[in-house]
Amino acid sequence: MSGNTFGHLFSLTTFGESHGPALGGVVHGCPAGLHLDEAAVQQELDRRRPGQGKTSTPRRESDKVQLLSGIFEGVTTGTPIGFSIANENQRTSDYEAMRGIYRPGHADFTYMAKYGHRDHRGGGRSSGRETVSRVVGGAIAQVFLAQHNIQAQAYTQEFGGIQAETIAPDKAHELPYFAPDPSVVELWDKRVSEIKKAGDTLGGIVEIQIHGVPPGLGEPVFDKLDARLAAACMSVGAVKSVEIGCGRQAARLTGSENNEPPDPALTHRNNAGGILGGISNGAPIVLRAAVKPIPSIAQEQEVATAEKTLAPFTIGGRHDISAIPRIVPVLKAMALLTIADMLLLQRSARSEGSPPATV
Ligand SMILES: Cc1cc2nc3c(=O)[nH]c(=O)nc-3n(C[C@H](O)[C@H](O)[C@H](O)COP(=O)(O)O)c2cc1C
Numbered sequence: 001m002s003g004n005t006f007g008h009l010f011s012l013t014t015f016g017e018s019h020g021p022a023l024g025g026v027v028h029g030c031p032a033g034l035h036l037d038e039a040a041v042q043q044e045l046d047r048r049r050p051g052q053g054k055t056s057t058p059r060r061e062s063d064k065v066q067l068l069s070g071i072f073e074g075v076t077t078g079t080p081i082g083f084s085i086a087n088e089n090q091r092t093s094d095y096e097a098m099r100g101i102y103r104p105g106h107a108d109f110t111y112m113a114k115y116g117h118r119d120h121r122g123g124g125r126s127s128g129r130e131t132v133s134r135v136v137g138g139a140i141a142q143v144f145l146a147q148h149n150i151q152a153q154a155y156t157q158e159f160g161g162i163q164a165e166t167i168a169p170d171k172a173h174e175l176p177y178f179a180p181d182p183s184v185v186e187l188w189d190k191r192v193s194e195i196k197k198a199g200d201t202l203g204g205i206v207e208i209q210i211h212g213v214p215p216g217l218g219e220p221v222f223d224k225l226d227a228r229l230a231a232a233c234m235s236v237g238a239v240k241s242v243e244i245g246c247g248r249q250a251a252r253l254t255g256s257e258n259n260e261p262p263d264p265a266l267t268h269r270n271n272a273g274g275i276l277g278g279i280s281n282g283a284p285i286v287l288r289a290a291v292k293p294i295p296s297i298a299q300e301q302e303v304a305t306a307e308k309t310l311a312p313f314t315i316g317g318r319h320d321i322s323a324i325p326r327i328v329p330v331l332k333a334m335a336l337l338t339i340a341d342m343l344l345l346q347r348s349a350r351s352e353g354s355p356p357a358t359v
């Protein structure tokens with residue numbers, strides 16, 4: 001698989017840089033006959049769109065998607081679905097002074113180390129803006145999965161070290177998009193104001209829940225469902241760890257505390273997060289992604305230069321205070337793309353007419 005393509009049977013290829021003319025992608029493998037509502041795709045994009053909210057970069061983009069192929073009279077034709085999103089508000093002058101410096105925490109140095117030539121404007125392809133195409137791919141996967149009664153929700157579970165209450169998987173229908181609890185949001189807003197004043201940035205944790213996944217999805221060894229979901233989320237810039245179910249906490253449990261019977265009624269804690277042996281067990285799939293603080297801070301820092309020196313430098317321009325909450329729809333999209341792919345892989349794993357799995 002090339003570095004620009006995600007998935008095997010239901011796949012997404014993306015292209016584009018943050019300061020080029022456009023970004024976009026191609027979805028392969030989406031079956032024919034699905035009603036693809038452009039407005040629903042746009043709704044997901046609007047959740048990620050920059051220029052709105054207290055933590056967001058002030059860069060204003062309309063992020064209007066143009067669907068280019070694979071859809072006729074609002075219905076998928078089974079052919080590749082191509083799409084593009086224009087860049088409308090680049091301010092390339094912000095990056096002129098950064099041609100020869102490598103921002104700490106960003107991918108400037110590693111892109112140079114890999115390619116020896118890079119588009120330094122806005123981080124080029126390493127920009128968080130690249131995630132716009134993933135949201136379109138996820139919205140298309142969402143339509144396909146809805147036919148199979150599979151849905152995903154994602155929300156901010158922790159921001160700037162302040163936790164919101166975790167939502168129980170059986171309460172998922174009450175799940176709001178970004179934040180479960182208005183009183184916690186007030187604390188979050190206060191933290192943003194403080195950190196902005198200090199010229200600093202914040203990270204957080206996003207929880208993703210996927211409901212309706214039948215037992216049996218996931219390949220037994222390398223393409224385990226948990227491995228694929230983790231890779232999908234880790235492929236998003238700024239994501240530093242992914243845990244499934246009770247995750248890291250499992251290391252501190254005893255076997256008797258950790259074990260649970262197959263339990264579609266969800267009376268147990270779902271320590272396994274809906275996956276055992278790399279294969280879904282029919283319980284909701286629950287995963288969490290930890291997101292680091294935005295590297296481009298407004299404080300003066302010591303930066304490495306192309307001349308192999310260190311120099312004090314203050315990064316200017318328009319940056320997010322946090323990738324949260326804009327990263328929430330991106331992570332949901334990556335989870336949906338993964339499940340869509342695993343569903344198609346599973347179809348090729350069983351003979352026609354073999355009985356469905358039951359718990
Ligand atoms: C939605 C989103 C928005 C982001 N916004 C910014 C930003 O405004 N400024 C910045 O320096 N990094 C931003 N980042 C983070 C960088 O893109 C990311 O740290 C960089 O690509 C390096 O990758 P790594 O952190 O995974 O090592 C953003 C990431 C995402 C996903």
Ligand SMILES: C=C(O[C@@H]1CC(C(=O)O)=C[C@@H](OP(=O)(O)O)[C@H]1O)C(=O)O
Nearest residue numbers: 050057059122123127128129317318319
């Ligand atoms: C534009 C978006 O986010 C950008 C992500 C980003 C980065 O370094 O990741 C840096 C900033 O880019 P610029 O300096 O060009 O404004 C953000 O605005 C977007 O998400 O659509």
